[in-house]
Amino acid sequence: MASSGNKSINAKLVLLGDVGAGKSSLVLRFVKGQFIEFQESTIGAAFSSQTVAVDDATVKFEIWDTAGQERYHSLAPMYYRGAAAAIIVYDITNQASLERAKKWVQELQSQGNSNMVMALAGNKADLVDSRKVATEEAQAYAQENGLFFMETSAKTATNVNDIFYEIAKRLPRLQPAQNPSGMVLLNRPPAEKAAGASCCS
Amino acid sequence: MYGTQSKRDLAFEYQAQVPILRPSIHARRANITVKFQDIYGFTVEGNVDDVNVLNEVREKVRQQGRVWWALEASKGANWYLETHVSSTLKSSLKFTALVNQITLKRLIRKGIPPNLRPKVWFAMSGAAKKKSTVPDSYYNDLTSAVVDKVTPATKQIDHDLPRTFPGHPWLDTPEGHAALRRVLVGYSFRDSDVGYCQGLNYVAALLLLVMKTEEDAFWMLAVLLENVLVNDCYTTNLSGCHVEQRVFKDLLTKKCPRLAAHLETLEFDVSLVCTEWFLCLFSKSLPSETTMRVWDVLFYEGAKVLLHTALAIFKMKEEELLLTYHVGDVINIIQKTTHHLFDPDELMTVAFDKVGFMMTTNISKQRKKQEPAVMAELDQRFRRLNSTGEENDK
Numbered sequence: 397m398a399s400s401g402n403k404s405i406n407a408k409l410v411l412l413g414d415v416g417a418g419k420s421s422l423v424l425r426f427v428k429g430q431f432i433e434f435q436e437s438t439i440g441a442a443f444s445s446q447t448v449a450v451d452d453a454t455v456k457f458e459i460w461d462t463a464g465q466e467r468y469h470s471l472a473p474m475y476y477r478g479a480a481a482a483i484i485v486y487d488i489t490n491q492a493s494l495e496r497a498k499k500w501v502q503e504l505q506s507q508g509n510s511n512m513v514m515a516l517a518g519n520k521a522d523l524v525d526s527r528k529v530a531t532e533e534a535q536a537y538a539q540e541n542g543l544f545f546m547e548t549s550a551k552t553a554t555n556v557n558d559i560f561y562e563i564a565k566r567l568p569r570l571q572p573a574q575n576p577s578g579m580v581l582l583n584r585p586p587a588e589k590a591a592g593a594s595c596c597s
Numbered sequence: 598m599y600g601t602q603s604k605r606d607l608a609f610e611y612q613a614q615v616p617i618l619r620p621s622i623h624a625r626r627a628n629i630t631v632k633f634q635d636i637y638g639f640t641v642e643g644n645v646d647d648v649n650v651l652n653e654v655r656e657k658v659r660q661q662g663r664v665w666w667a668l669e670a671s672k673g674a675n676w677y678l679e680t681h682v683s684s685t686l687k688s689s690l691k692f693t694a695l696v697n698q699i700t701l702k703r704l705i706r707k708g709i710p711p712n713l714r715p716k717v718w719f720a721m722s723g724a725a726k727k728k729s730t731v732p733d734s735y736y737n738d739l740t741s742a743v744v745d746k747v748t749p750a751t752k753q754i755d756h757d758l759p760r761t762f763p764g765h766p767w768l769d770t771p772e773g774h775a776a777l778r779r780v781l782v783g784y785s786f787r788d789s790d791v792g793y794c795q796g797l798n799y800v801a802a803l804l805l806l807v808m809k810t811e812e813d814a815f816w817m818l819a820v821l822l823e824n825v826l827v828n829d830c831y832t833t834n835l836s837g838c839h840v841e842q843r844v845f846k847d848l849l850t851k852k853c854p855r856l857a858a859h860l861e862t863l864e865f866d867v868s869l870v871c872t873e874w875f876l877c878l879f880s881k882s883l884p885s886e887t888t889m890r891v892w893d894v895l896f897y898e899g900a901k902v903l904l905h906t907a908l909a910i911f912k913m914k915e916e917e918l919l920l921t922y923h924v925g926d927v928i929n930i931i932q933k934t935t936h937h938l939f940d941p942d943e944l945m946t947v948a949f950d951k952v953g954f955m956m957t958t959n960i961s962k963q964r965k966k967q968e969p970a971v972m973a974e975l976d977q978r979f980r981r982l983n984s985t986g987e988e989n990d991k
């Protein structure tokens with residue numbers, strides 16, 4: 397995978413979105429390459445990790461897959477705090493889920509890290525016959541708000557690895573000046589992290 | 598196969614059906630992972646040692662059953678219902694009640710045999726009393742009155758039915774879904790403040806597996822939410838759950854200071870794992886019989902049992918956790934531990950003997966102390982989000 401000269405980056409990634417949009421399914425597809433029609437509903441959040449290799453680095457994603465029900469909203473800050481990336485997921489067969497996704501984007505823009513890489517995923521792209529959200533609509537919204545956009549299908553695996561790979565490419569490489577909150581950390585013990593305030597010393 | 602009557606003795610049918618597994622010497626050497634069904638019908642993956650532990654647990658459950666039967670024989674059936682020390686009792690009776698109370702507490706911590714669970718839980722949790730205050734037809738009237746109603750809660754419930762322990766041989770059948778639906782929908786109308794909160798599906802599902810009737814499962818759910826657990830665990834912003842997390846965090850600092858300090862340097866917030874534990878009452882994390890053992894004590898001793906159990910899990914892995922560098926490693930250790938906790942006694946011993954005594958009144962005080970801070974934080978967040986929403990709408 398990573399050759400000896402490559403950087404190793406740990407990146408916290410959070411998935412947010414309406415209940416049943418397919419957040420857990422996207423993670424399952426990305427991490428294990430599997431798909432289950434009825435995925436257990438997530439309570440609080442579920443953690444997993446997966447590594448991808450991009451041109452100059454190996455990125456280890458620490459993935460927080462959050463619960464979608466509205467009342468779990470009050471827990472969300474714990475998961476997006478310090479996150480380097482977020483995937484906001486909606487279901488292309490459900491217009492309300494896009495509205496909910498927009499609310500998440502707003503919240504991340506006001507509360508999250510300013511350097512956070514944000515992706516909008518229109519999931520269930522295989523269900524073309526029941527589509528309610530036009531690709532153009534979501535695309536336009538994403539562009540206006542500085543997100544990158546992909547339609548995905550956890551079921552057929554379309555664009556699933558791609559969206560994570562794209563995020564990995566866009567993550568800021570270790571440049572402490574631009575990245576003071578320590579969102580992307582070198583893979584090393586926290587004692588050093590605390591001691592060395594500046595990573596380029 | 599799982600007809601209407603089958604729900605009654607589901608647990609024992611499983612016990613009878615599942616043969617004692619004897620892993621071959623080759624399997625042992627290869628240390629392979631095997632799939633098997635536990636006594637409540639859940640498919641579990643584990644290694645050969647796990648299978649052996651589970652077989653031992655089955656034997657212990659049988660022994661514990663004999664202890665309970667022997668007590669019934671000597672003290673009379675339903676002796677455990679006469680543990681209430683009332684002032685009107687004569688002193689000799691009072692003494693007997695007190696002895697029974699102490700015996701019962703110890704006995705329950707050692708586990709209630711699965712076939713006695715429905716009866717004992719129903720009596721000691723207060724569910725029987727709750728049910729007795731309303732007409733006999735309450736549950737049937739309630740469920741038939743709301744059968745065709747559509748609310749946000751019912752929509753969410755319908756969405757979650759096939760996602761509640763998928764693959765379970767009874768829960769994941771049309772019959773299982775229908776029973777779970779009636780219990781959850783019924784409850785959502787009984788308490789509209791709670792309505793339906795994800796997590797209750799897992800709790801209600803396990804209650805259905807244990808209790809003899811759907812109606813009793815409903816009353817267990819009611820007593821759990823209304824009397825056993827802390828208030829507002831499942832309501833709109835889960836404030837009760839937030840309070841419990843803070844209480845737990847303080848407890849961990851007090852009982853395992855080194856570990857708490859280490860986790861803090863990693864920026865590991867205990868809520869990352871405790872939220873699911875406290876909302877699903879460990880049903881999604883621990884093997885089924887271990888979960889049941891926690892619930893045995895929960896229904897008798899109250900909500901602090903969840904704190905004991907959570908503390909025990911951290912305590913059991915303290916040394917290993919102290920060596921971690923990443924939040925992810927902490928989570929992995931905790932998850933691996935809970936998934937393989939096939940021996941309930943291992944957990945119970947740490948939870949109640951090693952963790953030490955915790956006064957219920959002290960914990961109540963801690964909760965009272967944390968409540969205002971949680972409410973203020975949630976309120977502040979709500980305002981901030983609303984104000985950014987308005988700005989963006991302009």
